[in-house]
Amino acid sequence: MPHFICRRRKRYVEEHIQKTGVAIETQGFTFITSGRKRESLTGNATLHLYPHFRPLLEFKGVMDYLSAEISTSKQKKFSLVTFVDTPGLVDGDMVYPFNVNSAITWLGEQADLIFVFFDPMGQALCKRTLNIVEKLSEKCGDKLLFYLSKADEAGKETDRQRVMMQIVQELCRRPGLNKCGFEMPTIYIPNPQKPSRCVNMIDGVCQTIEKTINQAVQKTLDQLEKDCDLICSTISSRLAQDRADVTNSKQVRLHSFLCGALGVFLPLLFILSFVVSTFSKEQLDELLGEGPAQTLTIFSGVVIYLWDLIPEDGQVVFVIIFGAFCYLLLYLAKYFAGQRNETLTKKEKRVMTEYNDYIQDIVKTKKISVHRPDVCHVV
Structure with a gap:
């Protein structure tokens, strides 16, 4: 959802929510949203x-x-917009209960648009305001929009x-704000009882907001497609890796079993x-039976035969080497057992497959239908 920092939103919402007096009336941040x-x-x-x-x-104290x-x-x-009303700023001995400069700057970096309203009262030209605007211009100058608010209260056209000349001159003194293509449309809330000949560009503000909303929706949909892909x-690679891990685990399990079996069977034999x-x-026939006794006799005979081939002075060395x-x-059996990778359970594989199918069949399909220009505005 786009977020806009501003100090007037009655025209867009068509409802009176905040006071529209001079800028110093508020000391906190107010989020205006739909519900x-x-x-x-x-x-x-x-x-x-x-x-x-x-x-x-x-920012300590901002809560x-x-x-x-x-x-x-x-x-x-309006359901797709969140307006942020910032504290009024003044110079002099005014003490704020929190670091207002840093808080406004941080919020400005998060917002999609930053509206800077200058009014004929002159409060907007205070040093603190211009410092914040200049700092925001360095990081997010493309989001800054300047307006002369309450233009109908400025008197005659010459006034x-x-x-406006006074404001422009003040801005031009600051290198960060002295840019070509500077625009500052005049806006005000129309009052049927006090008609004014001043050009009112407030509808242009609404159009700018809606254009930004559409762009934000497009960016969100594009990001949604990237996230889906x-x-x-990730799911496909994880399932492929799991299949490789299963194959590898079978081989490792076989190696571990063979080494462990030989490590126990050979010394036992x-x-x-x-x-x-x-x-x-x-x-032996009486204890084990004729068949098992004959098999055991053959194996033991082979071992005794090989043992007799070893010289007596080398038998101790052989036992040590054989034991090692x-x-x-x-040790190899234990090592191979530790080399096994954890594999996915059947439930985990089923869930991941269901997620993949849902994204491919449902999410992407809806995204394509929503991305059409004729339905984009109803997202």
């Missing part, structure tokens, strides 16, 4: 409504000066021209062969 019922919110409730503005809490006005207005595209590609050699064939080899097999 189902008319209500006013305090600081904590405002941040619950706008959690992405929680960084404002870094008590946050509020929100929720309007039920259905005028224009208005004099006021990113999610789908070695020891068992010497134990079996102490029994006679009849005793068996230990190495057990």
Whole structure:
């Protein structure tokens, strides 16, 4: 949703929400947004409504000066806009309960448009205001728009021209604001009881807002498509990686099993062969049965035969090497077991597949239909 920093919004909402007096009437930030019922919110409730503005809490003391006005207005595209009314700024000994310069600058960086209203009262030319405007111009000059508000109260046309020249001269003194193509349309709230010949460009402000809304919608839809593609590609790559992990885990599990089995079987067979050699064939047949006894006798015979081939003075060394080899097999079994990658469960794979199908079949389809120019404005 686009956010606009401004100090007049009655014309757009077609409802009286904030006072429209001189700039020093307010000391806090007021968010004007659309809702189902008319209500006013305090600081904590405002941040619950706008959690992405929680960084404002870094400015000590600003919490008590946050509020929100929720309007039920259905005028224009108000449901897609959030206006931010900033504190009035004055020079001199005026002390603000928080760092007003930094707070306004931070909000300006978040907003889609920044409206700077100069009025004939002259308060808008205070040093503090111009310092903030100049700082905002450095970071987000393309979002800054200047207007001469309450132009109908400036007197005759010559008086208005004099006021505008005074403002332009003051702005030109600052390098950051002295730019070519400077525009400052005159705007005011029409009063049927006090008709004015002054050109009123306030409808142009509304058109600028709606143009920015349309651009924001287009950017959001474009970003939605990119996010959908990113999610789908991430899901596909994750499922592909999971299939590779499953294959790798099977191989690793097999290696771990073989090493572990050999690490246990070989020393067990070695020891068992010497134990079996102490029994006679009849005793083994009686204990194990003829078939198992014959198999065990063959294996133990092979081990004893190989053992006899080793010289007596080398048998101790062989036992040490054989023990180290068996230990190495057990270590490799543990190592391979630790190399297994965690794989997705059936439920996780099903959920990810459902997400992918939903994005492809539902989200992208709706995005294409919404992106059409004839329906873009109803998003």
